[in-house]
Amino acid sequence: MSPPDLLGYAATFLTTAAFVPQVVQILRTRDTRAISLGMYLLFCAGVAMWALYGLLLTAWPIILANGVTLLLALVVLAYKLTESRRA
Amino acid sequence: MSPPDLLGYAATFLTTAAFVPQVVQILRTRDTRAISLGMYLLFCAGVAMWALYGLLLTAWPIILANGVTLLLALVVLAYKLTESRRA
Numbered sequence: 315m316s317p318p319d320l321l322g323y324a325a326t327f328l329t330t331a332a333f334v335p336q337v338v339q340i341l342r343t344r345d346t347r348a349i350s351l352g353m354y355l356l357f358c359a360g361v362a363m364w365a366l367y368g369l370l371l372t373a374w375p376i377i378l379a380n381g382v383t384l385l386l387a388l389v390v391l392a393y394k395l396t397e398s399r400r401a
Numbered sequence: 402m403s404p405p406d407l408l409g410y411a412a413t414f415l416t417t418a419a420f421v422p423q424v425v426q427i428l429r430t431r432d433t434r435a436i437s438l439g440m441y442l443l444f445c446a447g448v449a450m451w452a453l454y455g456l457l458l459t460a461w462p463i464i465l466a467n468g469v470t471l472l473l474a475l476v477v478l479a480y481k482l483t484e485s486r487r488a
Binding site: 317318326327338343347348350353356359363 | 412
């Protein structure tokens with residue numbers, strides 16, 4: 315694997331794994347007030363498009379990374395959308 | 402431009418633009434409590450690696466998209482890091 319390839323895989327891992335501590339914190343605290351609804355609406359739409367892009371190109375690393383990121387971001391979005399019912 | 406290319410550009414635009422409403426909300430409310438420090442540490446590191454990956458490949462769309470995303474995510478991280486001083 316070339317150095318840029320390695321860097322790309324490490325970057326993909328980090329930007330996907332980043333959402334794990336956010337999901338854990340929300341599951342623990344149920345607090346989503348400071349989280350922007352607009353951000354997660356745009357982000358989920360964008361990541362879903364990335365996953366679709368991967369599907370069109372049958373590019374499994376793109377499908378997998380964006381599929382996992384989408385699932386994690388959807389959890390944040392779901393909690394944000396039900397925030398008013400908990401407050 | 403092919404349909405997958407168009408989808409890729411739209412996806413890039415959305416995942417970068419997503420951070421704008423989050424930054425705006427933080428600048429307005431100064432509230433970062435529900436935001437995960439771990440998420441923004443990992444995310445900034447990952448996006449910085451993506452930008453470096455773009456530099457190594459002289460791929461301007463990758464440099465630009467990740468450069469802008471990094472700046473926005475760093476604003477969120479900076480506010481999160483100074484949270485305790487405001488609370």
